[in-house]
Amino acid sequence: MIRLVRDTYFLAVSLNHLAVDLLNSQLGILVVFLAPVLMLDNSDIGLIVLISTSVGSLTQPIFGWLADRYSTTRWLSGVSLLWIAVWMSMAVSVHVRWAIPLLIIGCLGSAGFHAAGTDRATERGGILMLGRASTAASLFFLFGLSGHAFGPALGGVIIERMGIRGVLVLTILTLPVAVNSIYRLYWSTDDKILDPNEKRETITDNVSEYYRNRWIFVAFVLMVLLRTAPGMTSMTFLPKLFQDRGYAPGAYGVITSIYMGATAIGGLAGGLLADRWGRRRLILWSLLAAVLPMYYYPVVLGPIIYPIVFLAGGFNGASFSVVVVLAQSLLPSRRAFASGLTLGFMFASGALGSYLVGLAADVYPLSRVMQINGALCLIAALLSLCLQRDSLPKKIETIK
Numbered sequence: 001m002i003r004l005v006r007d008t009y010f011l012a013v014s015l016n017h018l019a020v021d022l023l024n025s026q027l028g029i030l031v032v033f034l035a036p037v038l039m040l041d042n043s044d045i046g047l048i049v050l051i052s053t054s055v056g057s058l059t060q061p062i063f064g065w066l067a068d069r070y071s072t073t074r075w076l077s078g079v080s081l082l083w084i085a086v087w088m089s090m091a092v093s094v095h096v097r098w099a100i101p102l103l104i105i106g107c108l109g110s111a112g113f114h115a116a117g118t119d120r121a122t123e124r125g126g127i128l129m130l131g132r133a134s135t136a137a138s139l140f141f142l143f144g145l146s147g148h149a150f151g152p153a154l155g156g157v158i159i160e161r162m163g164i165r166g167v168l169v170l171t172i173l174t175l176p177v178a179v180n181s182i183y184r185l186y187w188s189t190d191d192k193i194l195d196p197n198e199k200r201e202t203i204t205d206n207v208s209e210y211y212r213n214r215w216i217f218v219a220f221v222l223m224v225l226l227r228t229a230p231g232m233t234s235m236t237f238l239p240k241l242f243q244d245r246g247y248a249p250g251a252y253g254v255i256t257s258i259y260m261g262a263t264a265i266g267g268l269a270g271g272l273l274a275d276r277w278g279r280r281r282l283i284l285w286s287l288l289a290a291v292l293p294m295y296y297y298p299v300v301l302g303p304i305i306y307p308i309v310f311l312a313g314g315f316n317g318a319s320f321s322v323v324v325v326l327a328q329s330l331l332p333s334r335r336a337f338a339s340g341l342t343l344g345f346m347f348a349s350g351a352l353g354s355y356l357v358g359l360a361a362d363v364y365p366l367s368r369v370m371q372i373n374g375a376l377c378l379i380a381a382l383l384s385l386c387l388q389r390d391s392l393p394k395k396i397e398t399i400k
Contacts, residue, residue, distance in 0.1 A: 004139060010124045012184035013117050014143040016077045019174040020113045021144040023084050025151025025260070026167055027052060027103055029253060030092070032239045033159055037096055042240065042366065046358020048100055049236050053351030056107035057344040064115035064340025076116045078182030083109035085171040085178070092167045099164075115340030118324065120185065122339075137321040138271020145264030145317065149257050152239070156253020219386035224323055224342075225349040226380035227287055230294055230373035231316050232350025233357045234259055238309075241298060241366055255309060262310040263317030270318030271325075279326055280387045283319040287381035290315035295374025298367040316377065 004010055031048055034040070040048070067076065087106030091099045118140065125136020151170075158166035238259055242252035266286070274282040293312035300308055327342035360369045 004125055004128050004136060007124065007128060009184055010121060010128070010140075012181045013077055013121050013124075014140050015177050016081055016113065016181040017117055017121070017140060017144040018147040019177040020081050020084060020110060020117075021147030022151045022154075023081075023088055023147075023170060023174060024056075024107075024110055025148045026088065026155045026170065027107075028236055028239055028256070029152050029155040029159065029249065030099070030103065030164070030167070032243060032252075033164065033249060034096060034099060038100075041358075042237075042361040043355070043358040045240060046236070046355035046361075048104075049232075049358075050351040050355040052104045052107045053232075053347050053354075055104055056110040057347035057351070059108060059111040060115040060340035060344035060347075061337055062115075062340070063112045064119070064334075064337035067116035067119060067336035067340075077113050077120065077185055078178040078180075080109040080112035080116075081174055081178040081181065083112065085174050089168055089171045092164045096164075111340075111344070114343050115336055118339040118343065119328075119336035122325065122328065135271045135275050137325050138268045138274075141271075141321045141324075142264050142268045145260060145267055145320075148235070149259075149261035149264050151257070152253040152260065153250075153257035154253075156239075156249040156251075156256075160249045216386055219383045221345075223283070223380050223383035223387075224346060226376045226383065227283075227316070227319060227323070228346045228350040229353030230290070230376050231263065231313075231320075232347070233354045233370065233373060234294075234312065234316075236354040237357060237361070237366060237370060241370065244366065255305070258306055259309045259313040262313030263320070266314035266317035267320045269314075271321045273318075274322045274325075279322050280384060282322055283384045283387075284381055286315050286318035287377050287384065290377040291374045291381070293374075294377050295371050298370040298373075312373075 028049070031040070031045055035045060038044075063076065084106045087102050087109070091102035091106065094102065118137070121140035122137045125140070128136075154170065155167065158169060162169075235256065238256045239249075239252045242255055243249075247255075270282055270286060290312060293308050293315065297305060297308040297312050323346070324339060324342055328338045357366075357369055357372075
């Protein structure tokens with residue numbers, strides 16, 4: 001793993017991931033901040049998240065197909081970050097009524113990055129770590145989830161002190177990251193060749209046997225949907241939950257960051273453990289462990305909220321990268337497309353869950369509605385039992 005972190009190619013695309021999701025995480029804070037001005041209720045917030053996430057997710061398979069077909073699209077990661085920064089800068093600079101549409105247009109940049117970036121990072125990690133795809137993917141997603149973790153806290157403090165245009169500080173800081181990503185991925189390194197004397201080893205699953213039973217495939221899709229919805233609804237409505245309790249933007253931004261930080265740590269740990277325990281076992285036990293924290297954090301009061309939110313995010317996030325790697329193994333020759341399709345489905349289904357929670361929260365208390373996340377994690381864990389037990393990967397030494 002140390003060699004992977006030191007690799008300038010992997011580091012460039014991972015830092016790009018951090019910057020992309022740092023900006024993406026501002027959407028929830030900005031929508032909640034603008035809600036009183038635009039007179040938005042809970043269902044409106046959920047609908048905005050659904051539309052923006054759908055724009056940034058349903059288009060991911062298209063960008064993944066382009067990345068598989070044209071090798072010259074290596075510059076796509078950096079350009080995608082520039083796209084987000086430009087449109088977000090415009091959104092916080094123009095009249096408030098145009099802010100939401102401009103933010104939604106910017107979400108296309110997220111689609112362009114995640115489809116291609118995930119493939120580039122896991123492929124590079126596979127070369128350097130000889131098949132430890134879950135570990136490489138979890139490290140790559142750690143950067144992105146770290147952006148989601150620190151983003152709400154930074155955005156909340158900046159908006160509280162400088163107003164909505166303070167977000168320009170973040171968009172300007174991401175520009176050097178985009179330029180570096182374009183340089184490293186397009187001009188500096190050939191991602192298909194690590195060293196002339198080294199041979200690449202690929203480890204793939206037997207797809208035809210793994211998903212020969214269509215009901216197993218249906219169970220897998222439902223499991224992905226139900227494990228994703230709690231994470232997305234938590235990320236969307238944590239700020240609103242604590243705003244309703246009288247918390248300032250900086251305070252509910254910190255709580256949201258704790259949740260996302262735990263998701264990042266859990267995702268890294270999940271990838272490492274999946275390469276040792278097996279994917280199905282990791283998915284099962286992490287989702288079971290998430291049930292109680294997900295059920296209780298919306299209703300508890302006092303300082304105990306911080307560790308419970310941390311546990312909820314950590315256990316729910318542990319299986320994120322594992323699910324993506326599992327999907328990549330289905331289409332080994334179309335990895336970018338598989339990444340885009342899976343991530344797109346995960347984000348879109350999570351956004352749909354957020355919208356449904358928003359509708360329900362206009363009728364029932366938001367805290368009670370969010371307790372449903374505990375039940376969703378339990379059902380997802382039970383569905384993971386339908387997956388075929390995967391064989392543990394061989395112990396392979398990394399290149400020294």
